[in-house]
Amino acid sequence: MAPLAGSSTASFQNTENPKPKLPIPEPIYSNIPGTWAYDTMSRRVDEEILQRTYEDNKDVLEREDFGTIRSKFDALRKDLQTSSKLQMLEELPSDASPERKREWQEWKTILQPFLDRQDTWLTAPWMVTEFYVYRRLIEAIGFWDQDSPGYLYDPFVKQKRAGLESSVGSAEAMLAKIPNLPKSSSEGINLAASIALWGNKMDLSLWPADASHATIDIFSTILDKAQENLLHDDSDKLAAHGEQLRQRGGGNVDIIVDNAGFELITDLALAQFLVDSGIASSVTFQLKSHPTFVSDALERDLLEHVEHYANLDPSIYPNARQSGEKWETFLKDGKWKCNEDNFWVQAFAMWDMTEPLRTDLKERCDLAFVKGDANYRRLLGDCKWDMTASFEDVVGAYFPCPVCALRTLKAEIGCGMDADQIERAQSLDDNWQTNGRFGVLHFGSGASN
Numbered sequence: 409m410a411p412l413a414g415s416s417t418a419s420f421q422n423t424e425n426p427k428p429k430l431p432i433p434e435p436i437y438s439n440i441p442g443t444w445a446y447d448t449m450s451r452r453v454d455e456e457i458l459q460r461t462y463e464d465n466k467d468v469l470e471r472e473d474f475g476t477i478r479s480k481f482d483a484l485r486k487d488l489q490t491s492s493k494l495q496m497l498e499e500l501p502s503d504a505s506p507e508r509k510r511e512w513q514e515w516k517t518i519l520q521p522f523l524d525r526q527d528t529w530l531t532a533p534w535m536v537t538e539f540y541v542y543r544r545l546i547e548a549i550g551f552w553d554q555d556s557p558g559y560l561y562d563p564f565v566k567q568k569r570a571g572l573e574s575s576v577g578s579a580e581a582m583l584a585k586i587p588n589l590p591k592s593s594s595e596g597i598n599l600a601a602s603i604a605l606w607g608n609k610m611d612l613s614l615w616p617a618d619a620s621h622a623t624i625d626i627f628s629t630i631l632d633k634a635q636e637n638l639l640h641d642d643s644d645k646l647a648a649h650g651e652q653l654r655q656r657g658g659g660n661v662d663i664i665v666d667n668a669g670f671e672l673i674t675d676l677a678l679a680q681f682l683v684d685s686g687i688a689s690s691v692t693f694q695l696k697s698h699p700t701f702v703s704d705a706l707e708r709d710l711l712e713h714v715e716h717y718a719n720l721d722p723s724i725y726p727n728a729r730q731s732g733e734k735w736e737t738f739l740k741d742g743k744w745k746c747n748e749d750n751f752w753v754q755a756f757a758m759w760d761m762t763e764p765l766r767t768d769l770k771e772r773c774d775l776a777f778v779k780g781d782a783n784y785r786r787l788l789g790d791c792k793w794d795m796t797a798s799f800e801d802v803v804g805a806y807f808p809c810p811v812c813a814l815r816t817l818k819a820e821i822g823c824g825m826d827a828d829q830i831e832r833a834q835s836l837d838d839n840w841q842t843n844g845r846f847g848v849l850h851f852g853s854g855a856s857n
């Protein structure tokens with residue numbers, strides 16, 4: 409089925425923000441059988457992700473006080489199974505906080521064009537529906553409702569904890585490398601960035617933490633193949649920018665975080681190197697404001713990861729323990745900061761970044777690392793760009809500060825890759841766009857530069 413006429417908007421807000429330099433193409437839809445987007449929305453989210461969520465939370469979901477939550481959870485699954493029409497989020501109580509009202513209104517802005525068209529879960533743009541699944545789950549739980557038994561309840565905590573616990577074996581070897589990386593040569597920043605990039609391969613929604621392969625040190629093998637599996641590499645530009653920041657006494661660097669578990673440990677390792685090398689005087693972790701995409705990290709996850717590592721047995725995990733203690737100090741000293749923002753859990757294209765976040769990044773941030781596939785999709789507005797279109801023209805032209813995307817490919821979307829690299833990946837692997845085998849490191853100068 410082709411997308412509906414007039415459904416090409418990927419830009420929901422029509423803000424005055426700078427936009428990509430090239431004409432914005434159609435967004436990805438999930439109504440084309442055989443695509444990853446279709447499989448995700450027509451089967452995977454319900455049959456795998458929500459089924460697993462049910463199993464992990466069975467003890468509470470079957471409790472009497474969780475009855476309303478269970479009904480809403482089942483209704484969400486039914487809506488997905490029947491690909492029903494999208495509906496607006498439930499009205500808020502009149503005494504809801506300004507923060508909640510604002511967040512609700514932002515979702516209205518996102519959804520209204522597709523409600524007007526009576527779109528279904530499969531006919532609205534994929535980015536909208538996929539983020540909306542998790543927002544509906546949060547609504548079902550009553551995550552922000554102090555009277556709900558689900559108040560601040562995280563349905564993914566079991567999987568995130570399993571991911572954290574199983575991360576240690578691989579992380580010990582990886583963290584041993586970080587203090588010894590050369591601080592002022594490109595080799596150091598490039599290896600730290602590569603570690604954080606390939607950490608994205610270990611995504612819990614694709615590789616559950618309790619799968620047998622997750623407990624052994626597969627990361628060294630992944631790193632060995634890093635260069636070979638990179639389809640675009642701007643690490644020279646990244647290193648040059650990092651060196652400029654280092655020479656002027658360190659900049660404010662942000663990491664727009666993706667998954668908890670092993671990937672988050674690789675992000676903390678990158679942040680450790682950035683501070684130790686003097687490239688960053690401060691690192692801000694940009695985190696999700698509610699549980700989403702199974703493994704995406706909240707501030708509380710980050711703090712739990714740091715605490716877990718700082719309390720590891722030093723006779724078994726000396727390097728992981730030492731890193732954990734160091735991370736605790738960075739947080740205590742304010743060299744590391746955490747910031748949760750609703751924008752990170754919404755389906756807006758990144759060129760429609762909401763305030764005050766956009767102005768903060770523009771005025772304060774000297775370099776933002778954007779981690780993972782879902783964040784990368786948002787950098788591209790989840791639109792079907794020509795895969796060879798330059799990253800600078802698509803993202804560098806509008807992003808509010810210098811930006812470095814670290815992504816393994818897990819969705820049928822991309823830009824900034826040379827044709828010969830695309831051909832090489834195609835010839836090596838039929839599923840090259842979605843199975844996380846290949847990665848990209850892009851650098852963009854940003855609209856303010």
Ligand SMILES: O=P(O)(O)OC[C@@]1(O)O[C@H](CO)[C@@H](O)[C@@H]1O
Binds near residue numbers: 613614
């Ligand atoms: O952002 P991440 O963790 O790297 O990947 C998220 C992901 O698994 O979820 C989406 C499909 O459900 C895709 O964007 C991608 O495949």
